[in-house]
Amino acid sequence: MRRVGRALRPAVIPILAVITAFIVGSFFILITDFDNLSKLGKDPVGAITGALGTIGTAYYSMLIGALGDPAKLGAAISNPTPRAMAAAIRPITETLVASTPLIFAGLATAISFRSGVFNIGVEGQFVLGAFGATVAAILLKDQPMPLILLVSTIAGILTGAAWGWIPGFLKARTGAHEVITTIMLNYVAAQIVLFGLRSDLLRKEGSSEPISKVLSDFVRIPLIFNLPAIRLHWGFVVALLMAVVVSWFLFKTTKGYELRAAGFNLNAARYAGMSAGGAIVLAMTLSGALAGLGGSMEVLGTVPQMSNDISSGYGFNAIALALLAGNRPAGIVAASLLFGALRTGGGLMQVKTGIPLDLLFFIQALVIMFVAAPGLIRVLYRFDRTRGPGAEKVVEGGAA
Amino acid sequence: MTAATPTFEQVTVEVSAAGRKALRAARIRGVVFAALGVVALGFSVEALSTPAVFSLWVDKQGGQSWVITTTVGLLWILTGIVTGLTGILQLVRGTAFPWRRMLVVVLPLWIIATLSALLVGKPANLTGVLGGTLSLAAPISLGAFAGIISERSGIANIAIEGKMLIGACAASVAASVAMLVLGHDANPTIAVLIGITAAAISGILVSLLLAWLSIRWKVDQIIAGIVINIGAIGITNFLYLRVLGKNTQLNTPPTVESLKVPVISEFPVIGPILFSGTPYLYFTLIVMVAFAYMLYRTRWGLRLRASGEKPSAAGTVGIDVIAIRYRAMIIAGVFAGIAGSSLSLASAGSFQMKMSAGRGFIALAAVIFGAWNPIYAFGAALVFGFADSVQALLSILGVDVPPQLLNSLPYIVTIVVVAGVVGRVRGPAASGQPYDQG
Numbered sequence: 001m002r003r004v005g006r007a008l009r010p011a012v013i014p015i016l017a018v019i020t021a022f023i024v025g026s027f028f029i030l031i032t033d034f035d036n037l038s039k040l041g042k043d044p045v046g047a048i049t050g051a052l053g054t055i056g057t058a059y060y061s062m063l064i065g066a067l068g069d070p071a072k073l074g075a076a077i078s079n080p081t082p083r084a085m086a087a088a089i090r091p092i093t094e095t096l097v098a099s100t101p102l103i104f105a106g107l108a109t110a111i112s113f114r115s116g117v118f119n120i121g122v123e124g125q126f127v128l129g130a131f132g133a134t135v136a137a138i139l140l141k142d143q144p145m146p147l148i149l150l151v152s153t154i155a156g157i158l159t160g161a162a163w164g165w166i167p168g169f170l171k172a173r174t175g176a177h178e179v180i181t182t183i184m185l186n187y188v189a190a191q192i193v194l195f196g197l198r199s200d201l202l203r204k205e206g207s208s209e210p211i212s213k214v215l216s217d218f219v220r221i222p223l224i225f226n227l228p229a230i231r232l233h234w235g236f237v238v239a240l241l242m243a244v245v246v247s248w249f250l251f252k253t254t255k256g257y258e259l260r261a262a263g264f265n266l267n268a269a270r271y272a273g274m275s276a277g278g279a280i281v282l283a284m285t286l287s288g289a290l291a292g293l294g295g296s297m298e299v300l301g302t303v304p305q306m307s308n309d310i311s312s313g314y315g316f317n318a319i320a321l322a323l324l325a326g327n328r329p330a331g332i333v334a335a336s337l338l339f340g341a342l343r344t345g346g347g348l349m350q351v352k353t354g355i356p357l358d359l360l361f362f363i364q365a366l367v368i369m370f371v372a373a374p375g376l377i378r379v380l381y382r383f384d385r386t387r388g389p390g391a392e393k394v395v396e397g398g399a400a
Numbered sequence: 401m402t403a404a405t406p407t408f409e410q411v412t413v414e415v416s417a418a419g420r421k422a423l424r425a426a427r428i429r430g431v432v433f434a435a436l437g438v439v440a441l442g443f444s445v446e447a448l449s450t451p452a453v454f455s456l457w458v459d460k461q462g463g464q465s466w467v468i469t470t471t472v473g474l475l476w477i478l479t480g481i482v483t484g485l486t487g488i489l490q491l492v493r494g495t496a497f498p499w500r501r502m503l504v505v506v507l508p509l510w511i512i513a514t515l516s517a518l519l520v521g522k523p524a525n526l527t528g529v530l531g532g533t534l535s536l537a538a539p540i541s542l543g544a545f546a547g548i549i550s551e552r553s554g555i556a557n558i559a560i561e562g563k564m565l566i567g568a569c570a571a572s573v574a575a576s577v578a579m580l581v582l583g584h585d586a587n588p589t590i591a592v593l594i595g596i597t598a599a600a601i602s603g604i605l606v607s608l609l610l611a612w613l614s615i616r617w618k619v620d621q622i623i624a625g626i627v628i629n630i631g632a633i634g635i636t637n638f639l640y641l642r643v644l645g646k647n648t649q650l651n652t653p654p655t656v657e658s659l660k661v662p663v664i665s666e667f668p669v670i671g672p673i674l675f676s677g678t679p680y681l682y683f684t685l686i687v688m689v690a691f692a693y694m695l696y697r698t699r700w701g702l703r704l705r706a707s708g709e710k711p712s713a714a715g716t717v718g719i720d721v722i723a724i725r726y727r728a729m730i731i732a733g734v735f736a737g738i739a740g741s742s743l744s745l746a747s748a749g750s751f752q753m754k755m756s757a758g759r760g761f762i763a764l765a766a767v768i769f770g771a772w773n774p775i776y777a778f779g780a781a782l783v784f785g786f787a788d789s790v791q792a793l794l795s796i797l798g799v800d801v802p803p804q805l806l807n808s809l810p811y812i813v814t815i816v817v818v819a820g821v822v823g824r825v826r827g828p829a830a831s832g833q834p835y836d837q838g
Contacts, residue, residue: 028635028638032638032639032642032643034643034647118622120622120626170815170818170819173819174818174819174820175820176815176818176819176820177818179558179622180764180768180814180815180818181814181815181818181819183558183761183764184761184765184810184811184812184814184815185811185815187758187761187808187811188808188811188812188815191804191805191807191808191811192804192808194804195802195804195805198802313630316626316629316630319623319626320630323623354642355642356637356638356641356642358633358634358637358638358641359634359638360634361630361631361633361634361637361638362631362634362635362638363634364630364634365627365628365630365631365634366627366631368623368626368627368630369613369619369624369627369631372613372617372619372620372623372624372627373613373617373619375617376617
């Protein structure tokens with residue numbers, strides 16, 4: 001029992017952070033519920049219960065939207081047709097689909113945080129990775145599909161890695177702060193994608209929008225279940241594998257040890273004879289490669305084609321994920337599943353109650369805030385008062 | 401172990417090695433400049449007869465105009481001669497040559513020549529471009545001032561974007577509500593002022609949150625900035641979709657009109673460019689001068705810079721670093737909030753989702769490009785505003801230049817500057833680091 005307790009100890013602050021963030025989010029739903037609040041003068045009890053009811057419906061539909069409707073699940077068990085099966089498992093598979101890019105982006109962020117570099121550029125590396133995969137796929141579109149799949153995945157990894165290498169190299173060589181360079185490179189990446197998607201080579205024929213030709217016509221990552229409307233593909237499994245690989249790399253290999261040493265204390269690592277610049281470049285390149293792989297999985301598996309909004313803020317979600325998970329790969333997977341569930345469930349919430357999905361971005365910001373300021377949570381829940389604020393360092397190594 | 405201290409010979413060898421390196425860099429630079437000069441002269445050959453027509457309004461927008469007619473070839477020849485001379489001087493005078501100062505002349509020449517080459521004889525009105533440059537630069541420089549003051553006090557501020565977004569939203573809602581409350585006969589100026597005040601207050605609140613998280617809870621300042629940037633998008637999108645979309649009367653503020661400064665707006669040529677802009681432009685110029693004076697010429701400024709450079713030393717001589725940082729963040733909030741209000745009140749006429757569209761990060765770029773100095777930062781904002789304005793001109797005149805190229809200019813320039821390719825800039829030493837007041 002004590003072992004279980006110790007294993008769960010690092011999860012206490014994150015769980016309380018998520019719960020607190022949702023409570024604050026509810027408050028915002030409440031004060032913007034004009035339909036119910038306008039009745040406050042005539043029928044205060046009804047207005048309050050109505051508004052609380054909205055919150056209840058919102059969070060309940062989020063749960064159903066993310067995990068599945070019990071009624072449809074029952075129908076599928078009593079009458080297992082492909083249609084009923086698909087209807088029953090669609091929400092949960094959509095959650096897994098939504099969590100796939102988050103796992104890649106989260107791992108990419110975590111590997112850089114562990115090495116003491118603040119890669120804010122996962123967003124750009126992800127987008128450019130997807131772009132590289134798209135270019136390769138379109139160039140090779142008459143080749144056999146396995147070849148396209150392989151080459152364009154590699155192209156995505158390489159583009160992402162190159163986009164991560166630039167800030168790493170600049171930091172190692174000139175000391176340019178990676179936070180600044182990666183923020184700027186995110187915008188440059190977005191412009192490159194816009195520019196590329198206007199070219200005749202990539203643009204969808206007859207479209208004025210910045211979207212590419214439909215890739216799923218000639219290349220698609222195979223699906224795990226062959227059921228109608230189920231989009232879950234093997235990219236999810238690749239994401240899980242990558243979590244294992246990153247965990248093995250960071251904790252079981254010499255290079256990984258060097259990266260973590262650089263993250264703990266760059267000077268100490270340097271005096272121990274490690275190449276500090278090398279660690280920074282390696283960390284940024286690997287981080288970019290993971291993000292690029294995530295981007296190629298997204299464009300080759302989940303969505304039919306490349307567009308300029310291929311990433312709906314995955315790179316920024318990833319920062320929340322990495323903090324929430326304490327940069328542990330297993331934690332990244334767990335946190336990504338949670339965020340994936342929020343995104344998928346948030347869709348149903350939006351349909352059922354009209355509460356915009358964007359609330360989740362706000363809730364996410366609150367989650368980062370509470371995880372980054374554990375003292376705040378301790379004060380709110382009045383425990384462990386012996387430790388002062390900031391006793392725990394969230395990002396190991398921090399910004400170098 | 402006798403080699404612990406370097407002997408005299410070793411030191412001189414090192415110095416001369418560095419000197420050789422600098423000399424080689426100077427030679428390479430000289431050759432590059434000379435080669436570019438030849439390239440410009442080469443461009444001139446084919447363009448000798450292509451006319452280049454620029455005009456400027458003399459008295460007012462759309463009034464009399466003053467036309468400058470020349471040829472693209474002549475512009476290229478001028479550019480080529482100046483660039484080539486710079487290269488030759490660099491080669492002759494070696495490392496002592498102040499080549500960065502020459503860039504101030506060389507770069508504009510290249511820009512003008514390239515612009516005229518792209519226009520291929522189409523007449524271009526520069527008053528519009530330059531006026532547009534100034535009005536685009538105003539919110540960017542205000543955002544940059546917010547960044548400068550907080551970074552100078554020792555708090556890294558990547559949250560300008562979020563503060564501007566929230567300021568834009570608050571300004572629009574407050575001004576619209578003020579209009580509804582005051583009635584339609586009321587003076588819209590009062591509503592606008594209420595909107596701007598609301599933007600400033602919301603900026604202060606967000607700034608204080610950043611300060612509180614980073615000072616009281618020692619949250620990494622980059623993380624705190626990310627919290628604000630993501631949270632700002634979330635909360636403003638949420639409000640827009642849930643409230644403002646259905647109640648458009650809450651998002652129809654009176655707009656800020658351009659204001660002609662009496663007397664000086666009548667100045668020929670300069671008047672229509674400089675003194676016929678929005679009040680935001682004048683506010684920015686006044687703030688720039690006042691802020692630069694405060695920062696470099698007053699006790700307050702010295703203390704502010706001390707707490708950003710060496711807070712422990714500042715603390716030792718009795719300066720309350722924490723109080724200075726909180727106060728600096730309040731002022732930063734005012735600047736960023738007002739910068740945001742200009743987006744919804746002056747440019748667009750209402751609040752739109754994600755309407756800051758990266759301007760907060762361009763402001764951050766201006767902070768760095770401007771070396772944490774308000775006047776240079778305004779210059780940087782002018783460069784970025786000019787790129788934007790030229791792009792608008794080119795697309796109106798139907799010149800086919802990918803807009804993405806000019807759009808990414810601020811970001812690329814910033815990367816080049818922080819990487820020290822064209823001279824290194826150095827930020828406040830303690831920016832981003834928490835400080836423990838004993």
